[in-house]
Amino acid sequence: MDLLQYVNILPKDRNKLNWAEANGLWAIARNKLIGLSTLEVYIDQAQDKELKMLVELGTTKNAVPHIKMIVKLLHEEGLDVPSMLGRSSLENIGKNTGEKNFFKDHEIAVSLREVIRLSLFITFRAIESAVRSDVMDLAFKVFRDDFIGFRQLIDLQTRKNWLMSSPGVGTQNINARERLNWGEACGLWSIARDKLIKLNLYEIYLSQVVDAELKKALESAAKKTVIPHIKKINLMLHEEEFEIPSMFGRTSLDLNVRDTGDLYFLKDYDIAVNMREHLRTVLFLDFEAIMDSVRSDAMDLLWDIFSEDLQGLRDIIEIQKKKNWLLSPPAVGPEHKAQR
Incomplete structure (x- = not known):
């Protein structure tokens, strides 16, 4: 049943x-x-x-x-x-x-x-x-x-x-600049790792998506936020002489749509609701990193990432509304209204 x-x-x-x-x-x-x-x-x-x-x-x-x-x-x-x-x-x-x-x-x-x-x-x-x-x-x-x-x-x-704030990572002074603290370094690293994982998923989604508007949103998310954010974070970590997240077997950060065959095993609705959850996850990681950040350049980068990820969430919500794919809690009913 x-x-x-x-x-x-x-x-x-x-x-x-x-x-x-x-x-x-x-x-x-x-x-x-x-x-x-x-x-x-x-x-x-x-x-x-x-x-x-x-x-x-x-x-x-x-x-x-x-x-x-x-x-x-x-x-x-x-x-x-x-x-x-x-x-x-x-x-x-x-x-x-x-x-x-x-x-x-x-x-x-x-x-x-x-x-x-x-x-x-x-x-x-x-x-x-x-x-x-x-x-x-x-x-x-x-x-x-x-x-x-x-x-x-x-x-x-x-x-x-x-x-x-938490101690700086390492003891050496990079170009006479204050080191990233533990929270900043871990926050940036975690965002880059999450976006690398999501990039793999987006490449699979792009091979399965049928709806043109949703496909455009996926491509835009990958090319304008996910990949640039990974590159910017990796550059900052590299300048601090820190390790960057593993590429998970990838040879580049280019967008490569996967060949998943002729069978469409994911519906557009499935892709849209999952994409929203992916964005909610990374927004939480963005937020956590911001809360631990004190260095101006790290905070600037994290704010830009957060703002762009939030716009991506808003874009996917608008598509869900338009296509009747929106999963959200029920509307507040008459029983929840204030008594006058």
Whole structure:
């Protein structure tokens, strides 16, 4: 018996938020509302002028506007929003912690980095599960804003000698440049390895795909992201005198469509849904590497890779929508609506 014939795996109304999207947005707003009280303490306690300004801007220009944008979208969908946790509004930000300075500036800086890391992780989860364009746009805006603040904080920590990161790999100094730390080196290596593995799969998919639009997306992903990303990462690792991932028997990074014979054993639908999962996997690896990165050139490279992989995910989601191939959680139904 084919049990799948009794299961409606596609949401009936793709214009509604699905469960993952609603939960992702709600979690971002909740996290930022909870974090406001901590940020208010940091603002009042910070003595260093640059640090105080960074926390103030992160609060008033990022956290508060992000909460408002998400709450507005959830209200428009008729959904519950996170509790304000006793706040009467989001307009009066600030706390009086007294005259005693019980937080040192370096303690605030290292704690704030962890606060932003958690916020970025929660927002990343919302991005990789989103299918509606406006939700993806909003989640990516929040992520990008927080990432800019994350980089500014790391720059401040570096200049003030407050930076806590994993040790550099090796002891020699390459061209008087700071070595990649363990997290950066491992993150870059893992992305290159994953993309090498995916390249083999894409070459098989290209031999099986029938739909012209999906074929174009596969070719574009391989030629414009997968292969260039491997080359750029391998170049950085080579310049650092590190080993690069094994080529798995490949003699080059050229795209070579495999000869799989005359039998089409993969349907276009199978290829599309698997391609989306491949992109979600590499986005997670991109994100992990970014979170451990402190060196500007490594962070620049990783941000470019992440942004291009995310665009690839968005492209495949649009194809899935158009072809009715989209597998996503059910839409939020009337029973999940806020009670008015």
